[in-house]
Amino acid sequence: xxxxxxxxxxxxxxxxxxxxxxxxxxxxxxxxxxxxxxxxxxxxxxxxxxxxxxxxxxxxxxxxxxxxxxxxxxxxxxxxxxxxxxxxxxxxxxxxxxxxxxxxxxxxxxxxxxxxxxxxxxxxxxxxxxxxxxxxxxxxxxxxxxxxxxxxxxxxxxxxxxxxxxxxxxxxxxxxxxxxxxxxxxxxxxxxxxxxxxxxxxxxxxxxxxxxxxxxxxxxxxxxxxxxxxxxxxxxxxxxxxxxxxxxxxxxxxxxxxxxxxxxxxxxxxxxxxxxxxxxxxxxxxxxxxxxxxxxxxxxxxxxxxxxxxxxxxxxxxxxxxxxxxxxxxxxxxxxxxxxxxxxxxxxxxxxxxxxxxxxxxxxxxxxxxxxxxxxxxxxxxxxxxxxxxxxxxxxxxxxxxxxxxxxxxxxxxxxxxxxxxxxxxxxxxxxxxxxxxxxxxxxxxxxxxxxxxxxxxxxxxxxxxxxxxxxxxxxxxxxxxxxxxxxxxxxxxxxxxxxx
Numbered sequence: 435x436x437x438x439x440x441x442x443x444x445x446x447x448x449x450x451x452x453x454x455x456x457x458x459x460x461x462x463x464x465x466x467x468x469x470x471x472x473x474x475x476x477x478x479x480x481x482x483x484x485x486x487x488x489x490x491x492x493x494x495x496x497x498x499x500x501x502x503x504x505x506x507x508x509x510x511x512x513x514x515x516x517x518x519x520x521x522x523x524x525x526x527x528x529x530x531x532x533x534x535x536x537x538x539x540x541x542x543x544x545x546x547x548x549x550x551x552x553x554x555x556x557x558x559x560x561x562x563x564x565x566x567x568x569x570x571x572x573x574x575x576x577x578x579x580x581x582x583x584x585x586x587x588x589x590x591x592x593x594x595x596x597x598x599x600x601x602x603x604x605x606x607x608x609x610x611x612x613x614x615x616x617x618x619x620x621x622x623x624x625x626x627x628x629x630x631x632x633x634x635x636x637x638x639x640x641x642x643x644x645x646x647x648x649x650x651x652x653x654x655x656x657x658x659x660x661x662x663x664x665x666x667x668x669x670x671x672x673x674x675x676x677x678x679x680x681x682x683x684x685x686x687x688x689x690x691x692x693x694x695x696x697x698x699x700x701x702x703x704x705x706x707x708x709x710x711x712x713x714x715x716x717x718x719x720x721x722x723x724x725x726x727x728x729x730x731x732x733x734x735x736x737x738x739x740x741x742x743x744x745x746x747x748x749x750x751x752x753x754x755x756x757x758x759x760x761x762x763x764x765x766x767x768x769x770x771x772x773x774x775x776x777x778x779x780x781x782x783x784x785x786x787x788x789x790x791x792x793x794x795x796x797x798x799x800x801x802x803x804x805x806x807x808x809x810x811x812x813x814x815x816x817x818x819x820x821x822x823x824x825x826x827x828x829x830x831x832x833x834x835x836x837x838x839x840x841x842x843x844x845x846x847x848x849x850x851x852x853x854x855x856x857x858x859x860x861x862x863x864x865x866x867x868x869x870x871x872x873x874x875x876x877x878x879x880x881x882x883x884x885x886x887x888x889x890x891x892x893x894x895x896x897x898x899x900x901x902x903x904x905x906x907x908x909x910x911x912x913x914x915x916x917x918x919x920x921x922x923x924x925x926x927x928x929x930x931x932x933x934x935x
Contacts, residue, residue: 561637
């Protein structure tokens with residue numbers, strides 16, 4: 435087994451291949467951390483179309499909407515509204531950088547518990563908000579909660595899951611994220627008609643927070659994390675629990691202990707280590723993958739789906755229903771990814787999904803350009819609005835079985851143990867940073883670029899699909915401690931890594 439630039443024996447083959455009831459339950463609980471992120475993504479866009487919410491906090495938007503001559507793309511262009519949505523992501527960025535040290539010191543499970551408690555507090559404040567300041571403070575606490583859990587949960591899943599099925603188990607995080615989006619859209623639809631509906635929508639975020647926090651308290655930490663913190667007896671018990679009571683875990687336990695000893699012997703700051711030349715491919719992927727995931731435009735479309743559909747001709751209720759349909763399509767496609775990711779591999783899904791998303795974004799741009807005109811002042815006919823919804827559903831399906839789950843999977847599985855929390859922190863921080871910038875600018879971009887906004891995202895999707903084809907090696911079925919072999923064999927990255935023996 436190799437860790438970083440050191441070689442320790444050879445990789446142990448065929449370890450962790452069994453799927454036990456315990457590992458399934460444990461991974462489901464860990465993956466439920468995605469609920470809180472998904473719920474927030476869906477709820478934010480929904481409440482910003484509710485008239486009582488806008489009347490209380492953003493009355494200027496209602497005045498703008500009342501002007502018949504307003505450009506359909508520009509109704510929701512408000513800096514304060516954008517700040518409400520995006521404040522979570524700048525807080526998540528800060529939290530994700532802190533989280534790498536927390537997961538190393540406290541463990542993966544405890545970091546998820548901390549994230550759940552922080553998110554719970556933020557949700558309660560948002561539900562009772564009386565002014566913009568309370569809304570923003572609540573959003574910041576939600577951001578810290580999401581930052582902690584998004585860093586810890588994917589790493590937890592990759593460390594506990596059997597290598598042969600790691601992709602399927604890790605997609606569980608994205609699946610629960612999708613459930614959160616759909617649940618929040620349904621709640622928005624049910625509460626939209628009531629003056630207090632927005633409070634229910636925002637306040638009910640305490641429910642997924644409570645579910646994941648209680649669940650996390652009932653599972654043990656990962657064996658890797660326990661070994662890393664010197665808790666060998668607990669690590670052995672945890673490993674026996676997830677591999678099966680009759681499993682022979684000594685070989686795997688020995689591997690984990692050796693990996694931990696080598697990491698400690700190096701005794702170097704992880705944020706320094708990760709910039710070493712031999713980890714260049716890992717660092718590039720931990721930055722590029724989350725960056726590309728966000729410039730597919732998916733989170734922006736999820737945030738603002740009700741607003742977007744309202745802008746292109748749907749009524750308020752219809753826009754929320756369209757968002758629910760979009761979420762259900764995405765959820766179904768994640769299940770497809772779960773079934774095929776460990777059979778056909780990561781690269782295949784990335785490439786197929788990329789082509790599919792590119793064609794749909796170009797299609798949406800063409801439909802909007804031909805129906806609303808270059809100025810965006812013409813109303814879009816109902817039939818074409820439905821066509822936009824169909825194209826967006828095909829786009830969401832493409833994302834759901836490619837860039838959605840795989841963007842959490844790849845960064846969590848490519849790093850050696852000593853810099854795995856740090857690598858995941860970099861990945862999550864990039865995700866939040868790009869999301870923050872895009873959420874700050876999307877409504878303004880939609881107002882000024884109009885249909886060109888979708889061409890902007892289509893261009894990025896083309897770039898990322900080419901990047902994957904050239905630079906991302908296949909990682910399916912490779913044990914975490916043998917992952918160095920994929921870089922050694924790659925036509926480009928092999929010049930950076932040290933050959934292991």
